[in-house]
Amino acid sequence: MPDHEAGRFSFDGYAFPYELVLDNALVGICFVVDRRLLWTNARMNELFGYADGELNGQSVRVIYASQEDFDAVGRNYAAITRDRRYTHNLEMRRKDGGTFWCTLSGQRIDPADATSPAVWVLQDISDRLHAEEQLRRANARLEQTVLARTHSLERSNATLAAEIERRRAAQLALTESREKYRTLFRNLPLGLLVADAQGKAIEVNRVLQRSIAARSRKHALEMLEDDGLVLTENGTTSLAALLRRHIGGDLQGVDRFEFHWRTSKGTVREIAVTAAPLRSHGLAAIFAFVDVTRQRRAAERERQQQEALAHASRLSLMGQMASALAHELGQPLNACQSYVGGLQLRLQHGSATFDDVHTAIDKIAGHLERATEIMRSVRGFVSRKPVPQIDTDLGALLRKTLTLMEPQLRAAQVRPEVRAEPELPPVRCNAVEIQQVLVNLLLNALDAMQDTPVEQRRLEIRLEREKNAMLAVVVRDTGCGMPPDVAARLFEPYFTTKPTGLGMGLMICRNIVESHGGALRLVPGRCRGTSFKFTLRTAEQ
Ligand code: ADP
DSSP: OEEEETTEEEETTEEOOHHHHHHTOSSEEEEEETTEEEEEOHHHHHHHTOOTTTSTTOBGGGGBSSHHHHHHHHHHHHHOOTTOOEEEEEEEEOTTSOEEEEEEEEEESSTTOTTSOEEEEEEEOHHHHHHHHHHHHHHHHHHHHHHHHHHHHHHHHHHHHHHHHHHHHHHHHHHHHHHHHHHHHHHOSSEEEEEETTOOEEEEOHHHHHHTTOSSHHHHHHHHTOTTSEEETTEEEOHHHHHHHHHHTTOOSOEEEEEEEEOTTSOEEEEEEEEEEOOSTTEEEEEEEEEOHHHHHHHHHHHHHHHHHHHHHHHHHHHHHHHHHHHHHHHHHHHHHHHHHHHHHHHHHTOOOHHHHHHHHHHHHHHHHHHHHHHHHHHHHHOOSOOOOEEEOHHHHHHHHHHHTHHHHHHTTOOEEEEEOTTOOOEEEOHHHHHHHHHHHHHHHHHHTTTSOGGGOOEEEEEEEETTTEEEEEEEEOSOOOOHHHHHHTTSTTOOOSTTOOSOHHHHHHHHHHHTTOOEEEEOOSSSSEEEEEEEEBTTO
């Protein structure tokens, strides 16, 4: 236990070695009276670069770096209140003029007396300040690094957030589009079927299920394998087999085909299919089915109506030619009659020789042949029998037509001029229909030349090659021509400028030519009269 004895500590009888302790303290210590140093410890002397005892008696001014610091500390120290210690960080001066940073801490011996001696402790804080400065700089660097990292992190974060948002949007769009396509697939008013590479149906939409009268998707898939439902030329097959055939050819582009489907009620529907290749997820093709039965029937009805109309028009043309034909037919018959009459007379008088009879019969046979030929061509022209499209020599068909129209041409005092390019290929056509077009154009030409002086009447028919494997027929007359308002309405039904005309001829001709893949038009020309031109596909293509 320490005890106080005459101002000294003693421990168990040992005197405490104050001076030794103060001298060896790690901080500078000094005893100051009236701002004069009375005693300084070894550490303080060392701090300020003085020899032991050298500072004793000196003014504290010597250790301040400047007069201002000295004055400021004097003022502040005098102003401190009781029990308060004075502490200040200051730059101090060594004996050699160098400076260093110190923490000063002073305390009066008698706190109540401002003039009381004081003990000061001085601590070199240069290292600490240096360390603090280093630390501050390190901190600043760290802060800067953190700031830079934060910025880059923020940027990365922003990029990441944008990427996440983009992916989310893409995912959403994908889901939406998947959903959209699924909805479309299910509800498209078109039968759809998706098949894999083995031709197996993977998906069948509701429209297709309904149109094959399937109760469910499963039932539809079963029906696809039923080999009695698709009618072929040789019997029946299954729809799955039919589709497999189309995938089997390694579907490259869009493929179109048709088939006949036997419904559960036993009726037959015509189905058109469009197959498009699919190149993902092991899928091979998507097939779109359209029931074209009604369209086909409507087209067939329309074709029959056109045919009936064309036939009626042929009858009408024939009506126009009837009197000339009757006249034409009358000639061989009259000739036959006079040969028969002459022969009868000779036979009655018994003057007929075998040669006479033979010659007369030959003549009669010739005239009858001519009459039969006329009748045959008339019958062929007005026949309702459907005529197939066959490869036809257009020159021969024109000659046949001119023969049919011979009486008409003769009555009109017109000699047709035919100019045909050599070695024209045949055209694929319905000969009766094309003959009808020719008759119509020729009769119109004759009508148009009624008021043309006989010597100026010319009817030219040219057969020539066109580009794109087509042949053209041009019919040119030197008739009245036509004003623009007539030209504009030529092909309208019931348009006619003739008192007994029907106004259906050119419209029907255009239908016929177009149904052969050609075109009929008026050829504008500066010469007198009118030219019509129609084209037909050659059988070569
Ligand atoms: P239609 O002969 O019964 O009048 P078309 O349809 O054949 O019916 O002809 C329509 C109209 O076109 C004719 O009335 C006539 O005015 C005009 N037309 C046709 N061909 C000629 C032609 N070669 N020259 C002048 N006008 C023509």
